[in-house]
Amino acid sequence: MMNDIIVSLQNIAAEYDGERVIDNLNLDIRNEEFITFLGPSGCGKTTTLRIIGGFVNPVAGDVFFDGKRINGLPPYQRHVNTVFQRYALFPHLNVFENVAFGLRLKKMPADQIHKKVQNMLELVNLSGFENRNINQLSGGQQQRVAIARALINEPKVLLLDEPLGALDLKLRKDMQIELKRIQQALKITFVYVTHDQEEALTMSDRVIVMRNGKILQSGTPQDIYNEPANAFVADFIGESNIISGVMHKDYLVEFAGVLFQCEDAGFTPMEAVDVVVRPEDIDVVPIEQGKITGRVEDIIFKGVHYEITVSGHGFNWLIHSTDSQQVGEMIGMTLTPNDIHVMRKMEEKK
Numbered sequence: 241m242m243n244d245i246i247v248s249l250q251n252i253a254a255e256y257d258g259e260r261v262i263d264n265l266n267l268d269i270r271n272e273e274f275i276t277f278l279g280p281s282g283c284g285k286t287t288t289l290r291i292i293g294g295f296v297n298p299v300a301g302d303v304f305f306d307g308k309r310i311n312g313l314p315p316y317q318r319h320v321n322t323v324f325q326r327y328a329l330f331p332h333l334n335v336f337e338n339v340a341f342g343l344r345l346k347k348m349p350a351d352q353i354h355k356k357v358q359n360m361l362e363l364v365n366l367s368g369f370e371n372r373n374i375n376q377l378s379g380g381q382q383q384r385v386a387i388a389r390a391l392i393n394e395p396k397v398l399l400l401d402e403p404l405g406a407l408d409l410k411l412r413k414d415m416q417i418e419l420k421r422i423q424q425a426l427k428i429t430f431v432y433v434t435h436d437q438e439e440a441l442t443m444s445d446r447v448i449v450m451r452n453g454k455i456l457q458s459g460t461p462q463d464i465y466n467e468p469a470n471a472f473v474a475d476f477i478g479e480s481n482i483i484s485g486v487m488h489k490d491y492l493v494e495f496a497g498v499l500f501q502c503e504d505a506g507f508t509p510m511e512a513v514d515v516v517v518r519p520e521d522i523d524v525v526p527i528e529q530g531k532i533t534g535r536v537e538d539i540i541f542k543g544v545h546y547e548i549t550v551s552g553h554g555f556n557w558l559i560h561s562t563d564s565q566q567v568g569e570m571i572g573m574t575l576t577p578n579d580i581h582v583m584r585k586m587e588e589k590k
């Protein structure tokens with residue numbers, strides 16, 4: 241029977257020159273999952289990917305692949321392949337030979353190689369480009385060749401380290417859709433690294449938010465966006481109003497000098513908390529109906545909505561609204577209990 245967990249990282253620690261960069265990391269990656277490590281530069285995403293690939297050995301903990309412990313197993317003996325940001329293609333070989341390379345190493349018969357490479361080029365939308373030189377391709381096309389080359393040996397897991405980082409925005413968005421389609425067509429596990437939150441939310445079945453070598457939250461894009469585990473995740477994923485507050489008792493929190501009903505419980509009475517409110521969850525109402533009131537300071541038209549900054553109760557509130565307002569106008573704002581996300585204060589490191 242196929243193991244549902246393809247990769248398991250257990251109590252992993254990693255160091256460079258004696259400095260710890262991954263700390264007691266635990267993660268199970270499921271078969272056929274599109275999983276993304278997301279976090280700011282230096283948080284340990286690439287190192288975690290390299291541990292799975294066998295390029296970095298952890299100083300503590302175990303790596304399992306399909307139920308077998310594989311610590312110390314060299315990269316080429318793992319059923320894993322990697323696509324890097326820079327494509328590392330062979331410049332002296334054409335598209336066909338770049339993709340065929342892994343099969344030639346295996347001494348596969350020529351007719352089989354031909355068939356497999358053609359199928360793979362079709363999958364990445366490069367049929368007809370067989371004889372092109374690498375330097376005659378656009379960045380996006382080169383990245384497709386790199387993906388085809390990484391997939392031709394049918395790895396069980398494909399590791400992708402910021403593979404679209406060198407592409408311009410429009411091409412990156414097209415390639416995001418392409419990659420998702422390829423992953424679904426082949427039904428293999430993709431482990432993806434990015435520091436672009438929108439990219440992570442668009443493509444992934446599950447997002448792992450990292451900071452300082454630790455996992456802060458693991459969940460579906462919807463979980464991460466709607467129920468961020470703490471203020472850092474909320475701030476990193478999308479835009480937020482983050483306000484210091486005090487929990488009075490279960491379901492009652494005070495912030496901006498006002499008491500609000502919320503849906504959160506289990507805090508100590510008078511515990512200091514962070515309150516996160518998404519800009520699209522604030523409703524603008526006539527001033528006399530507002531629990532919070534403020535002055536419109538700034539309005540930016542964003543196409544789908546207006547981004548409105550309102551000062552009031554000692555805070556600058558960011559609001560996304562489909563209705564515009566007047567700069568200088570006084571307005572009211574309301575929040576419903578499920579728009580208010582109460583979070584434990586994070587202990588700060590460094």
Ligand SMILES: Nc1ncnc2c1ncn2[C@@H]1O[C@H](COP(=O)(O)OP(=O)(O)OP(=O)(O)O)[C@@H](O)[C@H]1O
Pocket residue numbers: 256257261279280281282283284285286287288435
């Ligand atoms: N080869 C190395 N030698 C020494 N320190 C390293 C090495 N590679 C990474 N580091 C350090 O380890 C930490 C984690 O780096 P890592 O590359 O895993 O982060 P990342 O989240 O992938 O960052 P980025 O998004 O910038 O690639 C950083 O502090 C980095 O400076």
